[in-house]
Amino acid sequence: MNRIICCNNRIFATKAGSNVYRLRIPWRPLSNDAAPLLSSQNAGNPEKESEAKQYDIAIVGGGMVGLALACSLASRPLTRHLNVAIIDSNPALGRKHFIKKEDLPDPRVSTITPATISFFKDIGAWQFVEQHRHAYFDKMQVWDYTGLSYAKYNARDADKEVLGCVVENKVLLSSLLSRVQETDLPKKIYPSRLNSMSILPNSSSSEVDSTLSMTALFTHGRLAKLELEDGNSLYAKLVVGADGGKSRVRELAGFRTTGWNYSQNAIICTVEHDVENHCAWQRFLPSGPLALLPIGDKFSNIVWTMSPKESSEFKSITEDNFLKAVNRALDYGYGPHPTPSILGSSDLFSWLKGGISKSANDCFEIPPKVIKLASERMAFPLSLRHANDYASKRVALIGDAAHTVHPLAGQGVNLGFGDASTLSSVISEGIAVGADIGEVSLLKKYEADRKPANVMMMAVLDGFQKAYSVDFGPLNILRAAAFHGAHHISPLKKSIISYASGETRLPLFA
Amino acid sequence: MASSMFLAQRRWFLSLPRNLSNARFFSALPSEHPVSVSGPQNNVGPESNKFEKASSAPSSLKEPELAKWDSEGPFKPLHKMNPTRLAFLRSTLCRHFRKDPLSARPFEGLRFIDVGCGGGILSEPLARMGATVTGIDAIEKNIKIARLHANLDPTTSTIEYCCTTAEKLVEEQRKFDAVIALEVIEHVADAAEFCKSLSALTAHEGATVVSTINRSMRSYATAIVAAEYLLQWLPKGTHQWSSFLTPEELTMILKRAGVDVKEMAGFVYNPLTGRWSLSDDISVNFIAYGTKEK
Numbered sequence: 009m010n011r012i013i014c015c016n017n018r019i020f021a022t023k024a025g026s027n028v029y030r031l032r033i034p035w036r037p038l039s040n041d042a043a044p045l046l047s048s049q050n051a052g053n054p055e056k057e058s059e060a061k062q063y064d065i066a067i068v069g070g071g072m073v074g075l076a077l078a079c080s081l082a083s084r085p086l087t088r089h090l091n092v093a094i095i096d097s098n099p100a101l102g103r104k105h106f107i108k109k110e111d112l113p114d115p116r117v118s119t120i121t122p123a124t125i126s127f128f129k130d131i132g133a134w135q136f137v138e139q140h141r142h143a144y145f146d147k148m149q150v151w152d153y154t155g156l157s158y159a160k161y162n163a164r165d166a167d168k169e170v171l172g173c174v175v176e177n178k179v180l181l182s183s184l185l186s187r188v189q190e191t192d193l194p195k196k197i198y199p200s201r202l203n204s205m206s207i208l209p210n211s212s213s214s215e216v217d218s219t220l221s222m223t224a225l226f227t228h229g230r231l232a233k234l235e236l237e238d239g240n241s242l243y244a245k246l247v248v249g250a251d252g253g254k255s256r257v258r259e260l261a262g263f264r265t266t267g268w269n270y271s272q273n274a275i276i277c278t279v280e281h282d283v284e285n286h287c288a289w290q291r292f293l294p295s296g297p298l299a300l301l302p303i304g305d306k307f308s309n310i311v312w313t314m315s316p317k318e319s320s321e322f323k324s325i326t327e328d329n330f331l332k333a334v335n336r337a338l339d340y341g342y343g344p345h346p347t348p349s350i351l352g353s354s355d356l357f358s359w360l361k362g363g364i365s366k367s368a369n370d371c372f373e374i375p376p377k378v379i380k381l382a383s384e385r386m387a388f389p390l391s392l393r394h395a396n397d398y399a400s401k402r403v404a405l406i407g408d409a410a411h412t413v414h415p416l417a418g419q420g421v422n423l424g425f426g427d428a429s430t431l432s433s434v435i436s437e438g439i440a441v442g443a444d445i446g447e448v449s450l451l452k453k454y455e456a457d458r459k460p461a462n463v464m465m466m467a468v469l470d471g472f473q474k475a476y477s478v479d480f481g482p483l484n485i486l487r488a489a490a491f492h493g494a495h496h497i498s499p500l501k502k503s504i505i506s507y508a509s510g511e512t513r514l515p516l517f518a
Numbered sequence: 519m520a521s522s523m524f525l526a527q528r529r530w531f532l533s534l535p536r537n538l539s540n541a542r543f544f545s546a547l548p549s550e551h552p553v554s555v556s557g558p559q560n561n562v563g564p565e566s567n568k569f570e571k572a573s574s575a576p577s578s579l580k581e582p583e584l585a586k587w588d589s590e591g592p593f594k595p596l597h598k599m600n601p602t603r604l605a606f607l608r609s610t611l612c613r614h615f616r617k618d619p620l621s622a623r624p625f626e627g628l629r630f631i632d633v634g635c636g637g638g639i640l641s642e643p644l645a646r647m648g649a650t651v652t653g654i655d656a657i658e659k660n661i662k663i664a665r666l667h668a669n670l671d672p673t674t675s676t677i678e679y680c681c682t683t684a685e686k687l688v689e690e691q692r693k694f695d696a697v698i699a700l701e702v703i704e705h706v707a708d709a710a711e712f713c714k715s716l717s718a719l720t721a722h723e724g725a726t727v728v729s730t731i732n733r734s735m736r737s738y739a740t741a742i743v744a745a746e747y748l749l750q751w752l753p754k755g756t757h758q759w760s761s762f763l764t765p766e767e768l769t770m771i772l773k774r775a776g777v778d779v780k781e782m783a784g785f786v787y788n789p790l791t792g793r794w795s796l797s798d799d800i801s802v803n804f805i806a807y808g809t810k811e812k
């Protein structure tokens with residue numbers, strides 16, 4: 009099985025076209041071991057074969073990023089007529105409203121940057137998000153266990169109203185689904201999973217009037233063929249892999265990835281306070297950062313990164329003990345509170361251009377106490393993974409399928425939404441010049457736009473993760489100095505806020 | 519050898535750049551440039567020249583016919599320029615025919631002709647934009663390749679490909695709403711006659727679009743020296759610098775043929791990004807859009 013995938017790695021990982029002719033490896037359908045079972049099923053149902061439909065785009069994975077791509081295509085004049093198939097076995101996609109107002113907040117949340125908020129407004133999905141629970145925040149405080157320094161960010165430092173918005177993933181999903189159902193984009197949701205995918209190299213037919221059947225088009229490399237677990241088949245000009253970190257499309261198409269596992273797990277849960285929380289708090293502890301994000305209605309979301317051993321421990325202790333541990337970690341645990349006098353006051357930086365930021369004089373605050381646990385605690389391992397290419401013939405990867413990052417800056421899904429936005433604009437440009445949307449040269453434009461930005465963000469996040477995983481005196485002071493600088497040097501703070509908000513593509517180069 | 523080249527250079531410096539006749543340097547392949555306009559041996563497309571070279575060069579490609587359509591192969595520069603040419607065509611022709619530029623198929627119901635279509639690299643996208651396209655080329659092999667490739671997509675299989683010349687079609691009294699001849703006129707012997715044929719093929723209130731390479735210092739440096747000798751994007755001898763037309767000359771011969779040039783743009787290549795873009799710089803590659811009033 010591995011050998012087949014390796015052979016096909018070479019076929020699909022190299023540039024489409026000429027190289028394929030050099031390899032005399034006969035193509036083989038890329039499938040898993042269930043394929044023989046499938047073909048016997050199909051042999052018994054010949055009608056199913058002829059029912060195979062043709063789509064312009066098949067989006068494998070109807071999660072937040074996949075649906076965002078569908079909404080974005082529906083909102084552009086040149087792509088709103090494209091025939092789209094969405095393949096996802098999540099039963100929620102078939103239901104109309106799966107969120108009840110009385111539900112407690114789900115622990116799976118995402119921090120949406122202002123750039124993503126404006127993307128959602130462009131595609132018309134933000135109005136649905138506003139109908140459910142969501143929490144804007146305009147303040148952020150970041151400090152660490154050494155107590156040497158802290159940094160407070162305020163949206164007004166960068167002349168903005170908000171730093172971001174925290175929304176539950178199920179709210180985002182249902183908003184995007186409602187929006188896509190509302191548009192007149194020709195779409196069909198296949199409630200199944202992708203089993204196998206085949207794409208053949210380009211070739212010409214030897215006869216002049218060849219039939220234009222889908223099988224003929226597929227044989228000559230003009231369509232990709234997808235086979236689903238429920239026996240359905242479909243053809244598509246372009247297959248978009250939006251199926252998450254363990255992407256099947258990425259595996260079947262033979263994209264190689266680079267990455268490593270962080271030896272850290274993240275525990276997530278929802279907690280309640282007795283006061284409203286409008287600030288995002290993040291404290292870097294020796295084994296990982298602890299983040300407290302407001303969700304709305306006095307609830308907050310906790311993302312606590314720690315070693316796997318500690319995470320299984322914290323998952324199994326009683327609720328009370330867990331809450332005590334959280335409060336301790338946010339307050340006096342692990343180290344002292346930062347006091348302003350240790351590294352000098354803001355006068356030190358007043359000679360720098362740009363003056364002092366408005367929040368530089370804000371004092372260190374202790375986060376609100378956590379009084380109740382409002383959901384179960386979930387833990388999942390963290391890793392960094394990046395596909396070496398995002399596009400090959402008739403296949404493009406977006407979202408976590410292309411890149412997974414550390415959650416420490418809440419950027420992951422925002423990168424995915426950026427991918428969806430760029431891919432839909434590239435497809436629109438392709439249609440404007442009458443191109444075949446599965447052409448590699450067109451899809452590579454998407455890759456050339458997103459890869460550098462994503463890689464840069466991943467490098468920054470990875471850098472933070474590594475910088476904070478070492479407890480070493482001089483390094484601690486260096487980190488504290490960095491905090492101090494970020495807190496007091498106004499242009500730097502503005503730059504950081506701008507980059508984290510998704511407005512600039514490169515840090516520090518405004 | 520070196521001394522004769524040196525003498526040739528001196529002669530070039532003495533004659534004016536606008537001299538149409540003499541400066542034929544590096545004319546390595548005299549057999550490739552026949553003088554007659556009509557006739558089956560006429561090279562009406564740069565694609566045809568390249569094709570001959572591609573098939574004779576030792577190629578690792580299994581199916582040399584598809585070399586024209588391989589976007590990473592020997593025709594890479596043409597494939598890279600294609601979207602830029604199409605962007606210009608889309609914007610000017612949508613405005614000319616008063617069609618909605620935000621429609622996916624704005625040219626629905628219009629008859630276009632692609633003169634010197636080669637493998638159909640321009641005809642297919644135009645068909646996808648809704649036009650009823652006829653593609654002509656004087657080389658039979660090109661037409662065959664174009665037909666085979668276009669047959670594989672229902673939207674492009676309706677393209678009519680003919681192995682013929684513009685003059686023959688004029689005799690058949692065919693008319694088209696838009697006559698498009700990109701990168702062709704620099705290969706024909708009599709540009710004025712060619713333009714008259716293009717104009718005759720254009721219907722009343724139709725559009726004519728011609729693109730070619732300017733005859734300037736810069737185009738010599740880029741299109742001949744850089745493209746043919748240094749980067750080897752094109753086979754040596756593909757273009758004769760002396761037969762390039764300046765924008766003024768092209769405008770004049772089109773005017774004499776009854777076509778009023780309304781817009782002109784240049785194509786500029788950015789070596790850092792590897793992309794072509796439209797610009798006001800017409801000193802190397804340029805495209806002209808004109809209308810036929812009567």
